[in-house]
Amino acid sequence: MEKRTFGQKMDEFLMKDSTFILLIMGAAAAIFAGTFMYIRFGTGAFNEISIVAMLRDGMDGGDYAAAAGFAAGFLIARVLEGPLVGLLDIGGSLQTGVGIGLPALFLSMGWQLPFSNFFTALITGAVIGLIMGVVIMVIRKVMPEGVAVGGTSVMMGAGNATGRYLAPLIIIAAAQYNVYTGIGAVLGAALFYKWGKEMTGGAILGAMVLGGIFL
Amino acid sequence: MLEIIIYSAIIGVIGGGCIAAGAARMFHAPEVQAMGAFRTLGELNACNGDPIAHFSFGLGFFFSSAASAVAAGALTQDVMHRIIPNWGAAALLVKNKKPEETLHNPRKMMCAGAIVGGVLMIFLNTMARIIPEKLSLIASEVLTPATGWLINPVMPAIFWLAALDAGVQTGMWGSILGGVSALVSGNAVPGVVLGILIGKSAEENGYKSRIVQILIAIVIVMFLVIAYFRGFFSQFGL
Numbered sequence: 155m156e157k158r159t160f161g162q163k164m165d166e167f168l169m170k171d172s173t174f175i176l177l178i179m180g181a182a183a184a185i186f187a188g189t190f191m192y193i194r195f196g197t198g199a200f201n202e203i204s205i206v207a208m209l210r211d212g213m214d215g216g217d218y219a220a221a222a223g224f225a226a227g228f229l230i231a232r233v234l235e236g237p238l239v240g241l242l243d244i245g246g247s248l249q250t251g252v253g254i255g256l257p258a259l260f261l262s263m264g265w266q267l268p269f270s271n272f273f274t275a276l277i278t279g280a281v282i283g284l285i286m287g288v289v290i291m292v293i294r295k296v297m298p299e300g301v302a303v304g305g306t307s308v309m310m311g312a313g314n315a316t317g318r319y320l321a322p323l324i325i326i327a328a329a330q331y332n333v334y335t336g337i338g339a340v341l342g343a344a345l346f347y348k349w350g351k352e353m354t355g356g357a358i359l360g361a362m363v364l365g366g367i368f369l
Numbered sequence: 370m371l372e373i374i375i376y377s378a379i380i381g382v383i384g385g386g387c388i389a390a391g392a393a394r395m396f397h398a399p400e401v402q403a404m405g406a407f408r409t410l411g412e413l414n415a416c417n418g419d420p421i422a423h424f425s426f427g428l429g430f431f432f433s434s435a436a437s438a439v440a441a442g443a444l445t446q447d448v449m450h451r452i453i454p455n456w457g458a459a460a461l462l463v464k465n466k467k468p469e470e471t472l473h474n475p476r477k478m479m480c481a482g483a484i485v486g487g488v489l490m491i492f493l494n495t496m497a498r499i500i501p502e503k504l505s506l507i508a509s510e511v512l513t514p515a516t517g518w519l520i521n522p523v524m525p526a527i528f529w530l531a532a533l534d535a536g537v538q539t540g541m542w543g544s545i546l547g548g549v550s551a552l553v554s555g556n557a558v559p560g561v562v563l564g565i566l567i568g569k570s571a572e573e574n575g576y577k578s579r580i581v582q583i584l585i586a587i588v589i590v591m592f593l594v595i596a597y598f599r600g601f602f603s604q605f606g607l
Contacts, residue, residue: 161476168390168475174402177387177394181404181449184384184486187376188444195373197442197494198380206443227598231559234591238584239562240399243406244388249446272376276383294402297580305569308539309562310398312531313407317415319523320515327515335511346422354415355422358429358512365507 171294175287179280181244185253186279190269193257200249209254218262225255233286237293239309252282321353328361338364370495377490385453385486386479392454393478407558408520409450413458418468420459427455429508431489435497436505444493452489457481525557532565539568546588553596563588 167173184200191198192206193213199206205224212218229251236242260268268278325343329336342360343353391404392413416422430447437445460481461471471477525547532543543564550560567588571581596602 164476165474168479169394169397169401171401174391174394174404177391178404180383180387181391184380184387185449187380188384191373191376191380191494192442195442195494197373197438197444198377198490199443200384200446200448201443202445203437203441203443206441223598227595230598231554231591231595234587235559235563236404237402238566238587240402241395241407241410242391242402242404244391244404244449245406245446248404249449272379276379290402297583305535305539305566308531308535308565308569309407309528310410312528313410314414315527315531316408316411316519316524317413317417319527320412320415320519323515323518323523324511327513327518328511330514331507331510335507339511352415352417352419352422355419355425358425359421361511362429362432362504362507365511366501366504369503369507 172291175284175291178242178248178287178290179283181248182252182283182286183276183279185248186257186268186282187272187275189253189257190272190275193269200253205250205254209258212258212261218258221254221258222262225250225258229255233289234293237290237297242290247286252279252286256282321357324354324357324361328357328365332365332369334368335361335365338362373494374491377494378487381486381488381490382483383486384449385457385489386483388449388453388486389457389482390475390479392457392482393473393475396473405454406450407562408516408524409454411519411524412451412516413454413472416455416458418458418462418466418472420462423455423459423462427452427459429512432500432505432508433512435493435500436502436509438493438497439500448489448493453482453486454478456485456489460485520558521556525551525561528558528561528565532561532568535565536568536572538572539565542568542571546592549592553592553599553601560592 188198188200208221208224212221228246232243232247232251236247268274321343325339328339338360339357340360342356346356347353392409394401394403395405395410397403412426416426430451434445434447434452437443457478458472461477462468465471529543529547533540543561546560546564547557548560551557567581567584570584574581
């Protein structure tokens with residue numbers, strides 16, 4: 155799509171702090187439109203069955219309090235936390251907050267306009283994203299330089315360390331589920347480890363292959 | 370049907386591109402504001418730039434998401450947390466093995482994420498049924514407990530120990546806020562993370578500095594708000 159110089163400009167642009175506003179607008183628009191898809195076509199909400207069920211309850215019974223209350227808590231907390239740590243949790247803020255909480259709030263107020271067609275949903279989502287993005291950027295700018303850089307390096311170190319636990323956890327889960335998935339995960343992980351590949355992939359593939367054949 | 374395909378493609382391309390770019394920015398946080406999740410960061414690191422690992426991790430969640438899409442029309446949070454970033458990374462890493470030039474580059478991840486997102490959304494919203502039920506079941510029975518344990522209690526423990534090792538102030542704040550967070554929100558990680566931030570800031574600037582006071586005030590308000598919305602206070606019969 156883009157050539158050399160344009161590519162470099164694009165790289166620079168996407169690494170700018172304030173570009174975050176555009177990214178969150180796009181993500182919020184997509185997620186809000188996903189909820190529109192769910193309301194209109196019965197598929198496409200970006201969330202777990204249990205959380206989508208709260209919205210469903212509201213649509214069926216007219217009581218949106220559960221969905222709105224549950225999701226609003228997440229939304230507010232994540233928007234405050236995001237700029238402090240430099241990493242916005244999209245699960246709580248966007249997928250639950252924008253995808254479930256705000257639609258539930260709008261519907262409980264009887265405001266149907268965002269759901270009247272696909273493009274109003276997309277635009278509503280983008281506007282919500284814009285507001286959240288601006289709020290997050292303002293919090294970031296208001297925070298003087300004093301917020302410790304050392305703190306973030308501690309957290310990033312811990313974040314990186316968590317990854318190492320995944321492969322053993324997958325093997326344990328596979329072993330607990332079924333003897334074939336367990337054997338598959340062990341073999342896959344051992345082979346991948348010997349080949350110098352990431353064990354995580356080997357454990358998942360092994361469990362799926364042996365489980366798929368024998369279960 | 371055509372309507373669903375077109376809308377799905379639009380949602381997937383826009384959302385997938387933005388989410389993948391936000392995920393790539395996680396490797397440059399906190400200098401730039403990123404979006405994603407600490408667990409996504411950890412999982413991306415677990416696959417360590419190996420395209421096969423990224424692909425199979427995404428594949429497992431793809432099967433369970435497809436099952437959930439068929440069952441209830443709910444695509445699960447994993448689409449954006451796991452499948453799009455990992456498949457985007459896998460696609461880029463096949464050509465260039467260096468994560469610094471691929472996975473960490475927001476522009477490349479945006480392109481890969483947009484393509485993955487578009488195709489994935491069309492598939493999940495129209496064709497999820499063709500995934501054999503057995504594979505979806507195995508994927509969710511194996512991956513759901515494993516990643517569930519990772520989120521709680523493995524991640525809280527790792528962050529907690531990191532807070533304790535980083536000094537008395539971070540250890541103190543991390544432990545208190547981590548405990549409060551576990552009580553109020555069900556997971557200690559957000560509290561420990563904020564505790565590390567407050568502890569380090571206090572260590573460097575002292576409790577007299579405005580920034581530390583503002584931080585503490587924001588965090589207290591935040592936990593009160595979460596506690597209120599999640600019905601924490603009603604447990605005391607209030």
